[in-house]
Amino acid sequence: MTRRVALAGFLHETNTFAPSLADMSSFVQGGGYMPMARGAALMEAGRGINLGIGGAVEHGEAAGWNLQPILWCGAIPSAHVSQSAYNLIADEIVAGITAALPLDGVFLDLHGAMVAEHEDDGEGALIARVRAAVGPDVPIAVALDLHGNITAQMVDAADVLVGFRTYPHVDMAETGRRAAVQLDALMVRGAPFAKAFRRLDFLIPIAWQSTVMEPAAGIYDRMAALEGGDLASVSFFPGFPAADFAGCGPTVVAYGATQTAADAAADRVAGDVNRAEPAFAGKAFDPDAGVAEAIRIAATATKPVVIADTQDNPGAGGDSNTTGMLRALVRADAQRAAIGIIVDPAAAKAAHAAGQGAEIDIALGGFSNIPGDSPFQARFTVETLSDGKFIASGPFYGGAPLDLGASACLRIGDVRIVVSTHKAQMADQQMYRFVGIEPTTQAILVNKSSVHFRADFQPIAETILVCTAPGPMPISPARLAWTSLAPGMKLEPMGVRWMPAKTSEPSLEES
Template sequence: MTYRVAMGGFLHETNTFAPTRATYADFVQGGGYMPMVHGDAMFSACRGINLGISGAVERGREGDWQMLPLLWAGAIPSAHVTQDAFEHIADALVTRLSVAGPLDGVFLDLHGAMVCEHLDDGEGELLARVREVVGPSVPVVACLDLHGNITARMVEMADMLVGFRTYPHVDMAETGRRAAEGLEYLMTSGTPPAKAFRRLDYLIPIPWQSTDLEPAASLYARLAELEGEAVISASLFMGFPAADFNECGPSLVAYGPGAKAALEQLATEFAEAEARFAGPVFSASEGVAEALQRVKAGAVGPVVLADTQDNPGAGGDSNTTGMLRALIEADAPDAALGLLVDPESALNAHAAGAGASLAFDLGGHSGVVGDGPYHVTATVETLSDGRLVAQGPYYGGASLNLGPSACLRIGGVRVVVTTHKAQLADREMFRFVGIEPETTDILVVKSSTHFRADFTSIAAHILICLAPGPMAFSPSDLPWKHLTPGMRLGPLGDAFHPVD
């Protein structure tokens, strides 16, 4: 039987404490995702890259589905999605859906942590609008990010929610495939499965959510073990711990006759793992000093420092200067930092030309407390138009456009300055301006975890560093107002209680 399936996507991870909001133009540009696409263009745009929609489309082709493309849009994490952007994109998606004709199913590639200027639960609202169009009997399945803050409304409006199982997210396309397989199961059976949903009770710092580390590695391995005849699908969502609304936090979702029992088992294991979500962290100066010491001791490969609090994958603008200052003040002899997003400095470098030496006020333009522009004299080492193909496991062959870019050198420190924002999670994001990451002693990456996908294999050591930035390492450092009372602000941390 050939199934008629509507397919689309709308992704944003919202840090409500971040300095910059997501506009419609940000979704058009993509910022590390593929640019916005409508209709049939979606199929060619997503082919062969690591996105949920890509895996779902591939599975649909194998199943000989008649796929009806709606639209796909994603923007790099930031503060709230503007009302204009949400309504424009949601209306376009739902309008296309309403004229698609009779459907056997709907597949949506979502994130799960979208907060808008005018509503807290972006995905719940979108799913409700989709459900209003297709009615109660057409199965609706969504592929979601591991960091989704899953709401009761999302669970109610979708027949199945399927989450990533890796962080770094090297399984985005694979998760889209699994979600599409779940949709085919529902279309074939004709009966929605039993649902089980539970919100968990402590927030986890982003770097310790990595499935390359314990205890997350073991917790996610359990999901596949529990799936079978009685459990069609099980997902653990770590949550995105920087979205100030009532339903922020980790959660579990399972489907099938054994869903409730599986959920109880997973919740117990999550509770028992709490104390193990921990690890060492360094200030900017401590991290650089430790890296220099390890280089001096004979580190084989680069020492990688994660500038986690300015991670653009979590709402940072990728322009704070704390780590750069620490490198220069320590007179690091062989170091590189990226990406520093500063359109004006990139433009000035291009105007001056390669080989020129001039003064820059680098970065620091987002008003982050404790940060500001860094006045330095630098040599323009190389220039680029910012176009590259990121071949590593996270981006998975995506074409990126970082806009006019430059490599600036200050002593032994090189800085990758770009016009557009993207998380540095691929070695090509150093190479495109002439920096060879494998042979550089110290690499500073504006990322929390996704960089591990392409850098762990070459890194002698990985250190988590804390310089001023909008994505607090510890959720307890954020000025929460609307979180669920009693939610603990970190593993073994204090419970949140709102101040009247």
């Protein structure tokens, strides 16, 4: 039997404390994602790419589905999705799915932590609209980022939610495939799975969520081993801890042939996470201390010391233009050091106008009004120029073509800076090489990223340090100005519980 399945995707990770909105142009351009695609172009662009849609296309074609591709788009993390962009994209997805009826199933590739200007639960509202369009009996499967802030509305409206199991996210396509497999099982089964949903009570800093480190590595390994028999799927979502709404926080979702199986798995994973709460913390340096430590280690190292400029991570809503780490490198007269990416269209334009080899006096970066940050006024040498187009071949981007616009390598002393026009997270060695910097020969690399860079840089690193220069994404959620978090949520592992001054909402203990 040929099954008719609609495919659509709409991805955004929203830092409600970040400085810049995601508008329609952000989704059209795509940032670190593939550009917006519809219909046959969606199939062509999605085939073989490390995104959830890629795994779904691969499985659907192999399974002989009659695929109905609607629309896929994603934008790099930022502040809220603009109301106009959200409505235009959501309306097109729902209209396309409605026009494709009758359907046997729906596959959605979403993030899980989207907040629009007018809608806190961006994905929950979208899935609910899709449910209303297809009716109660058509199964809906959703592939999600492990940073999803999963809500009851999402769980209620979808038949199965399947999350990534790696951070850095090297299993995005694999997660899409796993979600598509569950959709196949639901279509064959002809009845929904039993569901279990658990919400945990402490926020987890993203810098310490990495699945290449403990405690997350062990939690995910033990969780994956539970699946089989009556348990169809179980996912742990550490959450994205910078979304100021009641749904922010870690969750576990399980699906089974029986309610007993789903409940047992959800309880076991939630218990595992709760026991690991004290371990979800780590050590970070201030900029000068971090650079001093990097210089000390580099003196006898054979590989680069890599520093995560975690608080200006564009993968968490930063604009990737703060200058705290650059200032620390220059103050320390760091040798064979490189930092990237500083996104500054005006600086890139000035470099191209001056030409390779020229010296330019500019104020670089620092224009996002971040407390403690400011533009870095200095004279720089224009070492190389680039049109910003290249293939990011490392395991995170997985061969995605990137277009960072007019770009340059600027040098001050022996510090080299990757400057671009468009924003993307520094998570691939090619993001140095495209402007002529060979990362493996540097003594110190400073990456504007929190964790994703580890996929491609950990193999070449002597060690990795985490630094906390001023930026829009504090390493500890306790430093954010919360107004709408769920009452009773701890602001960091073993931290204080957040309570509003006055509230009529039930606390976590009461819900």
